[in-house]
Amino acid sequence: MRYFAMVAAGATLWGCWALFLRPAGLSGPQNALLVLTAMSLPAPFLLRREALRDRRATAALVVIGLADAANTALFFAAIRNGPVSVAVLTHYLAPLLLALSAPWVLRERVSARALVGVPITLFGLALLIIQPGTAFSGLTATLGAASALFYAVIVLGSKEAARAYSPLAVTSLHAPLSMAALLLYFGAEALPSALDEATLRVLVGGVACGLIGNILFNAGLRHVPTAAAGALTYLEPLTASVVGMVFFAEALTPAGIVGGLLVLVTGAWVAAERRAPARLLPEPSATP
Template identity: 60%
Template structure:
């Protein structure tokens, strides 16, 4: 039971990111750079010659870092733009995408539930985003969905990189690659201003990312795969509640129905019986 608790707490901590991003007042790219830089700090102590010799795993780690850096920047931009529920639930299209493309990318069994659930998930997102008489949150949904695509890429790369790199090595080293990627793509605009509010993002990275990932990965190997997939959905549930309670973001009846439909479809797909080596999403990029 303690391992279930550790995974649930780890995923829940990821959902508290909005509380740290909004007060900082930084752009999505600046937030992403600070978060990734914090997670990358242990990198010099994790570089191993044996792991580097596995060129395929190392290449996957580099691709993962590049994709995840942009993924986090897009997701944080979506959270900043709001509503939080739209940002996090569109980002959580990633588990569905993983299940849909796994047969082609990882030669795994086709997910019947993912195929059946795809149109219902789309309907749920439409109900969540569409608010008559209110500002259209389509840009938030677009940013969140784009981050989900890139996160899907990072999931499969992480699976390959894990053949030679430890879980902490994958987390920290790919974060270092993400920092370099963001600096190359965005240049000086990626650098956050030197101001106390930036410490909010660093604190968020320590609590939501490092602590959340350590708890999640510590319990991950001791519980069933289906339970892991289901418990991962503690993040969007927590983030949606944070937006409602602390940021005073109203969902409305249709939004609640749409969010519930997205969560229900995600849980249904995540709990489908799979092979033990199926790639299960862990939102370590947002976390």
């Protein structure tokens, strides 16, 4: 259960973004670029020729970088276009995509509990996020669902990149590629106006939630079935809702409390599924 706890801890840290991003008041692209900058800080110390020789793992790392830029761009566009609840819910179609695709892409055993649990968890998340009178936007839903597709690619790619790269290397080495793609997409809109308190706050959040959160998630992901890891990512919006209630006085309805409990109970049920011993990925000896 240690590796499940690491995946859960990473997703929980992702749910704490609001503590750093909301007080800073920067735009979505600016936040994304600063977070990726913080995540890329260890990158110069992680390049190893031995790891680069594994072409499949290196190609996966490149795919992660491009997919992360697309995921960020589409998700922020969804939030900017319409209701946040619609954007978040459609973005969290990703765990369902992972549960369906992992047996085909990674040849993992089908997780019956994940296939049952992911739609239940999505329903619980809807109870948690949707407020009475919330509008619906087809464009927002389309953008959010597209971001979910790229997020699923990131998780699948991380599994492949772990063949030769450590969790820290997977986290950091893809970030410069994502930064370059973001700058190509958003241009000057992604650049912060000054190195001030707001910028430093986001950079600190990038280290705490981005760098450390992704290292924990990727370290656990090496030993956890992809479908189960996808189910545990629902701890991110659950944590975000709790952070909003405790620190930003956001209301949590009785239905939201039921939804939050449903997310937790279903996630624990999926993680506790008995499985045959899995073939673990070899430890990447050439990368720290």
